[in-house]
Amino acid sequence: MLTEMDCYNTDPTMSALPKLLDSCGRKAGVTVRRKIVPDLRTRLIQLAGSHAVPDLVLLDNPDLQQLAATGALTDLGAAGLRTEGLYENVVAAGQYEGKLYGVAPGANSLALYYDKKLLADAGLTPPTTWDALGKAAKKLTSSKRHGLGFAVPATEEGSFQFESFFLSAGAELSKLDSPEAVRALTFLDTLVKEGAAPKDVLSWTQANVQEQFANGSLGMMVNGPWQLPQLKKAGMSEADYGVVPMPVPAKGGTPSGALGGEVWAAGNNGAEKSRKAAEVISCMVNEKNSLTWSKLTQYVPAAKSAAAELAAEQPQMKPFVDGIAGARGRTAKLGATYPAASQALWTAVQAALAGQRSPSAALAAAQAEASR
Amino acid sequence: MAYALSEPRTAPGTTSGRTGKVRRSFLLRLAFLVPVVVHTAVFFLYPLARNLLLSFQDYGIRSVYSGDAPWNGLANYRRLFDDPVFHKTLGNTLVFVVVSLLAQFVIGLGLAEFFRRSFPLGGVLRSLLLVPWLLPLVVAGTVFRWMLDTSNGVVNQVLLALRLVDDPVPWLNDPGYAMAGVLLCNIWIGVPFNMVILHGGLQAIPGALYEAAALDGAGPVARFRYITLPQLRPVIGVVLTLGLVYTLKVFDVIWVMTKGGPANATQTVTTYGYQLSFGGLSQFGLGAAAGNLLIVVATAFALLYLRSMRAEDHTAPGRK
Numbered sequence: 001m002l003t004e005m006d007c008y009n010t011d012p013t014m015s016a017l018p019k020l021l022d023s024c025g026r027k028a029g030v031t032v033r034r035k036i037v038p039d040l041r042t043r044l045i046q047l048a049g050s051h052a053v054p055d056l057v058l059l060d061n062p063d064l065q066q067l068a069a070t071g072a073l074t075d076l077g078a079a080g081l082r083t084e085g086l087y088e089n090v091v092a093a094g095q096y097e098g099k100l101y102g103v104a105p106g107a108n109s110l111a112l113y114y115d116k117k118l119l120a121d122a123g124l125t126p127p128t129t130w131d132a133l134g135k136a137a138k139k140l141t142s143s144k145r146h147g148l149g150f151a152v153p154a155t156e157e158g159s160f161q162f163e164s165f166f167l168s169a170g171a172e173l174s175k176l177d178s179p180e181a182v183r184a185l186t187f188l189d190t191l192v193k194e195g196a197a198p199k200d201v202l203s204w205t206q207a208n209v210q211e212q213f214a215n216g217s218l219g220m221m222v223n224g225p226w227q228l229p230q231l232k233k234a235g236m237s238e239a240d241y242g243v244v245p246m247p248v249p250a251k252g253g254t255p256s257g258a259l260g261g262e263v264w265a266a267g268n269n270g271a272e273k274s275r276k277a278a279e280v281i282s283c284m285v286n287e288k289n290s291l292t293w294s295k296l297t298q299y300v301p302a303a304k305s306a307a308a309e310l311a312a313e314q315p316q317m318k319p320f321v322d323g324i325a326g327a328r329g330r331t332a333k334l335g336a337t338y339p340a341a342s343q344a345l346w347t348a349v350q351a352a353l354a355g356q357r358s359p360s361a362a363l364a365a366a367q368a369e370a371s372r
Numbered sequence: 373m374a375y376a377l378s379e380p381r382t383a384p385g386t387t388s389g390r391t392g393k394v395r396r397s398f399l400l401r402l403a404f405l406v407p408v409v410v411h412t413a414v415f416f417l418y419p420l421a422r423n424l425l426l427s428f429q430d431y432g433i434r435s436v437y438s439g440d441a442p443w444n445g446l447a448n449y450r451r452l453f454d455d456p457v458f459h460k461t462l463g464n465t466l467v468f469v470v471v472s473l474l475a476q477f478v479i480g481l482g483l484a485e486f487f488r489r490s491f492p493l494g495g496v497l498r499s500l501l502l503v504p505w506l507l508p509l510v511v512a513g514t515v516f517r518w519m520l521d522t523s524n525g526v527v528n529q530v531l532l533a534l535r536l537v538d539d540p541v542p543w544l545n546d547p548g549y550a551m552a553g554v555l556l557c558n559i560w561i562g563v564p565f566n567m568v569i570l571h572g573g574l575q576a577i578p579g580a581l582y583e584a585a586a587l588d589g590a591g592p593v594a595r596f597r598y599i600t601l602p603q604l605r606p607v608i609g610v611v612l613t614l615g616l617v618y619t620l621k622v623f624d625v626i627w628v629m630t631k632g633g634p635a636n637a638t639q640t641v642t643t644y645g646y647q648l649s650f651g652g653l654s655q656f657g658l659g660a661a662a663g664n665l666l667i668v669v670a671t672a673f674a675l676l677y678l679r680s681m682r683a684e685d686h687t688a689p690g691r692k
Contacts, residue, residue: 036444199540212523212524
């Protein structure tokens with residue numbers, strides 16, 4: 001008997017996950033008891049305090065390092081989990097100090113969604129560079145809508161979205177105030193100052209951005225592949241919108257961004273349970289299951305071959321699949337100190353976009369804050 | 373002895389009857405106290421003591437699992453006072469509390485005065501005004517968040533339609549306005565509480581006082597100043613003290629509306645304490661220290677209030 005916790009409280013994933021757990025559990029000869037916990041991170045910290053982390057947990061990848069650092073998670077590599085054939089950066093996002101603590105069934109990255117009709121009416125092609133993105137956003141802005149929407153609230157979500165500009169510019173999370181970082185923030189700052197992006201980006205979540213895009217209030221948006229089913233629900237078809245990779249600062253650059261998605265990890269509850277947990281996880285992230293699961297979540301499968309298969313099958317997923325190759329684990333360089341840097345970063349983005357500080361002053365303050 | 377216990381029959385000549393009865397009634401009284409004492413100890417005193425100790429420890433994410441957190445004296449408090457963001461939260465908290473209290477009180481008192489007269493549907497209206505109090509804070513916060521949305525919020529649509537503003541007001545997206553935005557919501561939530569308590573207080577003032585004052589030629593302002601306010605004093609004390617404690621610990625409203633943003637413009641000591649502990653930094657010692665400062669402030673005001681109440685009791689015998 002293994003216990004499991006995740007935070008998937010909406011369908012299709014909510015009802016699909018127990019089926020996957022059951023079938024993989026059967027293979028390993030265990031039953032899995034599932035529990036949905038909305039605020040999973042806080043809950044896991046509490047459970048770590050009482051040494052009662054469940055045998056299986058599906059948690060957001062930037063939180064993995066901190067939890068692994070406590071010793072509450074088990075070393076899955078030692079428990080016999082193999083990661084051949086998975087994206088190296090996705091595997092790295094599940095490692096802490098060289099050991100494997102988590103594996104993602106699928107990963108995600110951000111891309112640019114655009115309203116086909118609006119772009120065509122304005123005589124625009126989907127932008128590939130920041131310059132073109134800025135011009136398109138301005139041109140699409142009218143009294144009824146803003147050209148571009150993104151989400152930079154005062155949470156991890158804000159850092160995640162900003163990082164797709166920040167990392168594409170060539171900045172590093174270990175140095176928040178580099179010229180490249182200032183360039184990225186200045187770009188977004190200008191968009192907001194000129195009214196091409198709404199001030200609401202400071203309080204909107206990614207889900208809110210998708211709602212605004214679906215109701216025609218935004219010409220383009222920065223968002224993840226998990227919004228594809230949501231757009232379908234809102235009545236948009238593939239004839240209405242397109243997806244292209246994140247625009248880059250200058251022609252010829254490669255888009256980069258933060259690697260998003262949840263990872264499977266296992267509580268440190270003894271060798272026997274760890275071995276069983278590793279068996280169940282390796283079944284859940286194998287090529288076949290990774291593909292089926294990713295189709296449900298609209299994530300990019302962690303197995304390269306499955307990802308290629310998905311891109312061939314669903315053209316809309318191609319920009320996201322391409323995006324994964326260049327995406328970076330948020331904790332790759334900073335490990336357990338990432339959350340501190342992230343908080344400093346989203347505060348800087350907010351300070352600049354709210355007109356409180358210049359981008360360079362805001363980022364300088366962030367670097368000072370992160371290294372306090 | 374107010375507790376009539378069935379007296380056990382004891383053989384004559386033994387003395388255990390009397391003392392046994394006393395002991396039993398004492399035990400019975402104790403038994404009634406036990407649940408309250410246990411509940412308070414477990415759910416109130418223990419967490420409080422734990423939080424106090426926590427604030428003198430370097431309690432990071434690793435301590436959670438291992439349980440060992442080195443004592444670091446006043447280091448957490450020192451770090452807090454060296455933190456520019458914390459200075460900001462202190463100022464924000466002061467503004468949030470003072471403005472909330474004043475506005476809630478003034479509006480609440482105005483409404484209470486208004487409902488003093490009986491008029492058709494007065495009772496219905498009064499109960500309708502209680503709705504904000506009954507709503508979960510998360511619901512109120514979420515609705516206000518959408519109403520105050522810069523691009524699509526109904527508040528800006530109305531202001532623009534009435535030509536009161538030329539551009540949408542960035543209610544929750546500008547450091548200059550965000551505090552006003554969360555205050556609007558918090559005041560709206562707090563008015564009914566003030567109104568109900570003050571209304572009760574007003575009902576208790578004898579009408580004869582006003583009649584006498586009117587005969588002496590006192591106008592409405594004088595009547596309010598020399599009769600209503602002095603008579604309401606104890607009630608005002610209750611409302612303001614409770615209001616202060618409630619407002620100090622407001623978390624959900626701010627968290628739902630702005631997460632303390634933009635750029636910490638609406639970060640109060642409460643939200644910042646949460647952020648330090650659970651927002652990713654996992655600095656539980658620092659979070660506890662921030663929480664303790666609030667407890668100290670709230671306790672100080674509660675004690676002041678209790679003292680003034682005692683003084684009231686001495687000056688106005690028989691008045692409860």
